[in-house]
Amino acid sequence: MASLVIRTGRADLSFDGIRTEFDLPSSFPSVVLAEAETAVSRPVGDRPDLTSIPLVTIDPPGAKDLDQALCLERTASGFVVHYAIADLGLFVTPDEALDAEVRQRGQTIYLPDGNVPLHPTVLSEGAASLLPGVTRPAVLWTFTCSADGVPTDVEVRRALVRSRAQFDYASVQESFDRGDPHPSVAALAEFGPLRRELARERGAIELQLPEQEVESGGEGWKLVTRPRAQVDAWNAEISLMTGMAAASIMLEAEVGILRTLPDPDAEAVKALRKSAAALRVPWPADVSPGAFLAGLDASQPEALALFTDATRLLRGAGYSAFNGEAPEVVTHAGVAAPYTHVTAPLRRLVDRFATEVCLAVTAGEELPSWLAEALPQLPSLMGASDSLASKVERASLDQVEAWVLAGRVGQEFDAVVLRAGDQEAEVFVSDPPVLAKCEGRRLPEGERIRVRLVDADPAERRVRFDRA
Known part of the structure; x- marks a missing residue:
């Protein structure tokens, strides 16, 4: 914990x-x-x-x-x-x-x-x-x-x-x-x-x-x-x-x-399979999305990224x-x-x-x-x-x-990239446990990276990182 x-x-x-x-x-x-x-x-x-x-x-x-x-x-x-x-x-x-x-x-x-x-x-x-x-x-x-x-x-x-x-x-x-x-x-x-x-x-x-x-x-x-x-x-x-x-x-x-x-949209399942392939996580063709996700080790960064991608299945x-x-x-x-x-x-x-x-x-x-x-x-x-x-x-x-991160701007943290976009990614910092945005183009999903805190504003309830 x-x-x-x-x-x-x-x-x-x-x-x-x-x-x-x-x-x-x-x-x-x-x-x-x-x-x-x-x-x-x-x-x-x-x-x-x-x-x-x-x-x-x-x-x-x-x-x-x-x-x-x-x-x-x-x-x-x-x-x-x-x-x-x-x-x-x-x-x-x-x-x-x-x-x-x-x-x-x-x-x-x-x-x-x-x-x-x-x-x-x-x-x-x-x-x-x-x-x-x-x-x-x-x-x-x-x-x-x-x-x-x-x-x-x-x-x-x-x-x-x-x-x-x-x-x-x-x-x-x-x-x-x-x-x-x-x-x-x-x-x-x-x-x-x-x-x-x-x-x-x-x-x-x-x-x-x-x-x-x-x-x-x-x-x-x-x-x-x-x-x-x-x-x-x-x-x-x-x-x-x-x-x-x-x-x-x-x-x-x-x-x-x-x-x-x-039921999950076919395109969402296709995108999840693409993510699994990119992360080199085997997914046999005859295994359902639910069975595939149930077999993942939640402690692994690749699994965290795939669970995040899988939220698209439940819309x-x-x-x-x-x-x-x-x-x-x-x-x-x-x-x-x-x-x-x-x-x-x-x-x-x-x-x-x-x-x-x-x-x-x-x-x-x-x-x-x-x-x-x-x-x-x-x-x-x-x-x-x-x-x-x-x-x-x-x-x-x-x-x-x-509140937790106020006063720590400039410090570096270990993080896992959960979902990457063109200009920013969603990352999970384990200590303290924070979900936040991280600036950077196409960061590697499912990988552990170092991030630097660039903003922690309690008044705006905003936290942002960039890649260290």
Whole structure:
């Protein structure tokens, strides 16, 4: 892990400028807060008590908005996976003030010094969150799977659940490394790799680019990159399996909302093959782009360049709502299957509506009018919030990169060329972990070079290098 801490004091390291620039709300209207407080004491209704299932959560350290809890069981014939999802449908009344507010927000926006939550924290970090040791209303998905990890039966229903413990990815990974994982997740070490192999067989495309994170560090902020833990990847497969099951339910019923991504454009695949050839990375003609990328060693500079080039394969993501005939595109190229969002309703608007569709369909009920009327509105609402979240994240990273490098103009750094253009390239500097532009004509993609910092402007959130 690479990191650098800036020590210029916290007073001048505020992200308030980004909040102002993107007009992020600082609070909820009083009527929304009052409605959320009332919703906390709302009766849960007649639902089965399944608190005997030993669920646990795995989230980033310190998280309080806990959307998912899981429990895996190894059986004689395969696996049983219990996956509990926070039930926001209990707390949000359609077409009232809270519903209108969360539709406007779309999703939780994360900044290094605090988030802008989708729901009031009395719900997202309290009554609706699957916190350990307390009984919570949830939507419980139960998968009966074969020995090779394929679901043979799926059940979704409202229930009462209780999480036994709250873990983070690092501690769970350490428990597997020691050989003593919690019994509720022990089967994840077998089930997760099975699901990842199925994804490779489908042709799923996964880009293992370094992820920059901002952390508080003493009197300032620090940039870090972390390798993705195996547990993180295994856990993600549970969420993906649930989203694929939900999409299948919707397609069979001919109603719902899908997260879609068109298949890669032929020209984009051709360009990626050209890049692989230029970097002398073998790519057999009968191997799919997903399988090729999955076989790369993410620690190698050639792989980083190819992962960056492969972002061109994953363009055109969106949401498709339908009630009757299915949309023209029903699959997500990254998943290589039909897929929808249902596993993060505390943090993402669309998940609540998609979950309500699945509950109604599997119960053999007609969609309530409020739900049918809301579906066509969701693609534009989610598209706008996705765009905003992406811009805020990039602006926050740009700001910290400029803070980290301010005062170091003229210094040289090791870098990898990720993507080259006619006049400049995109480079990744490993220490501190920075993605930035580098001046220079046709720099060699996938190669390690020395770069010189020529500009680091915190006011403009700008960092630029040239080749040393």
